[in-house]
Amino acid sequence: MRFNIFSALLSLFSGSLAMPGYSFDIEHQQNFESRASKPEVLRILSTADIDLFTPMILSFQNQNPEVTVNYDVVSSTELMRALQDEQAPYDIAVSSAMDLQIKLANDGLALAHNSFATALLPDWGKWHDYVFAFTQEPATIVLSREAFADFGVPETRQDLISILRDHPDIFRGRVGTYDLRTSGLGYLFATQDARTSEVFWRLAEVLGNLSVELYCCSGAMIDDVSRGKIAVAYNVLGSYAMAREDAKDKILIIAPRDFTTVMMRTALIPTTSQNPKLAAKFVDHLIVSAWSAEENSGAYPFPEINRNPAASDTSLRPIQMGPGLLVYLDGLKKRRFLTEWQNAILQR
């Protein structure tokens, strides 16, 4: 086995963890120990599930056996708290909440990085020299195959709205989406949806009418759909759903044809990094794995990158990195948006 040489000493913790001296919540923690006598330590703060991300770390260690990787999983809001408010010393911040990553960089909390790898990125794949995309993950609708057996597969949001409206008895209490109040990614998807089309609000209203279940994360939604607890999950990370081999025959993954918001998972090097050189190396590794054509040797756990999304499929709407993303992070604006959303979805 190739990875035996590292004897990756895996230590896995779960539950509510915290770094000593810091108050942000760490959901999971895993150490990928190096066998070297004096290992360098790379500390990653990430919103990506350990299982999903592990191949990336192992392939990095394969090339850099002297590196021990500490991988801490947090929610996107906790990531923001750790880096912005508490200045926690991480070398890499990986997040699906692009708006928060842009805010970190905008506010001067990210280090500039420029290399052969960053040159591989198209302009829309990075924000200057600070934020680098290494995935393209669509926001999809995950359906229960069983529940939709009789209705045909909805291809657009409008189709879904029609089906849900026509059969409130079947779907009441069996629809789910992100809780925008707690999920940064859910909020990002929702705001982008709202920017793109009015249909988002109609759908929210329909979901609200059906006593929607609110979730923290994509994984939980996929679990509930495959278990049959809910029949529709809206704005689920397609990459997570596709990675679930176990749920394959139970769920349907729909990329809505009217428009599919595409999130790019991004990495940045916080100014608090203790080892920016090593961090830069890891960022390069992420970029090369994702964007370089010949490097894709199976170690890349995300859907293959589409270098020209606008041309290939007109329904794909990659989220543009830029200061525009800061707008919905504005306190007033966010409060307004959430109020409106709550009015629609909670129906109280």
Next chain:
Amino acid sequence: MNGFVKSNSSIRKRLTIQLLCGAAILTICLVLIVRSFAQQLAEQSQDNILAASLTSILDSASIQQGEIAVDIPYSAFSMLSNLADDRVFYRIDLNDEFLTGYADLPRPNLAANSNAPVFVTGPYRGFDIRSVAATRKLALGEQPIEVRAIIAQSRNGMQETLSEISRRVILFGSGFFVLSAIIALLAAQSTVGPLTRLAASVSRRGPQDLRPVIARVPEEMAPLVQSLNQFIGRLETSLNRSEDLITEAAHRVRTPLATVRAQAEITLRRVDKDENRQSLREMIRAIDNSSRAAGQLLDHAMVTLRTDHLERHEIDLNGLVRESVARMQAVANLKDITVIFENTAPSPIQGDIILIQNAIQNLLDNAIKYSPPDSRVEVQLERKGTVVTLTFRDQGRGLPSSDAERLTQRFVRGDNVAGTVGSGLGLTIVEEVMRAHGGTLSFENNPDGVGACVSISFLLS
């Protein structure tokens, strides 16, 4: 005449330097002006975008259900993303109370009662930012309220654009400078051209060529050429006059002297009284002396004139010596002196035949003159490498022991020549001829102590 001419730096160099300095100054001015213009433009465009963003934010402020709402439009920030590495900060206040945004963003001082946006540049979070602030008045019920928005953008992107522009301008300026340098060199060259051509055409002329310069010259050089032509004219007149004088003098002096001498000889034969004969002999001797002196003086004048503008032609030294020896044979015979000259191969040299002939004649004449009767004068022509040396050996009294060097001075004769007719100009003439031809004159006593040995050397052509 290769006289030393005092010259300071060349016109071409000075002209080139002046033109280059001018070009450099212009280039620097150009770079500075374009840069400052670009900076103005970049700042202006950043300000315009900031102002547009600010306006869209202020326009989004409204009173909804008795509450102030500021719904920042997406475009307000996204329009600011057109520059590289620019960060956006903003702050919205309501009646001087912080409402939303970055609470620590500094507030520019807004002039009271003015709606014009205020632009300020300053530091924030370690960035150099440009911020704009403006207010908008709304009314909440009866209560007037004031919404103030500040939007700021870091200037990194602008600086980057500026430095890119600067780079290009400098590159462009350098190109401009190089071009002007080439033009300057060509201009200097063409300005100096007529001068160089004039100098070349004048120095190319043969020594006898005293025609005026007739080539077309630039207006500015006309006075110089005019003066030059006048000068040449005067020189020609003066030279002609000198030559005429010498010829005339030779004729006027030599002929009467010869007549007087002949008459004296005839009278000597007719007179019987010893004291009269003695006087006549003295007279003849004096006539000989002055005739010789006059001849030498004229020769010297001629030599001086010709060496001033030496004409060089190919001469066979061997043949020239042979001719001279033959010509002097009669004089030598009078004293029973044998002149020995061994014919050698032709020895071609470059020079003025009249001058060299004169020099040989003088040396041979000296040798015979200072030799005792019934002795030998040896003439030898020797080639050694590129040098040919002509040596005259006599068996006379030799050179004076001291001050031999002074013999080449005018009118200086050895202190051991009493009783021999001479002017003290012979060696002077020889020395001047040799100097004009780049040759050397050397004299010494023969190694066996009898007689002198005088040599002249030329470079073979």
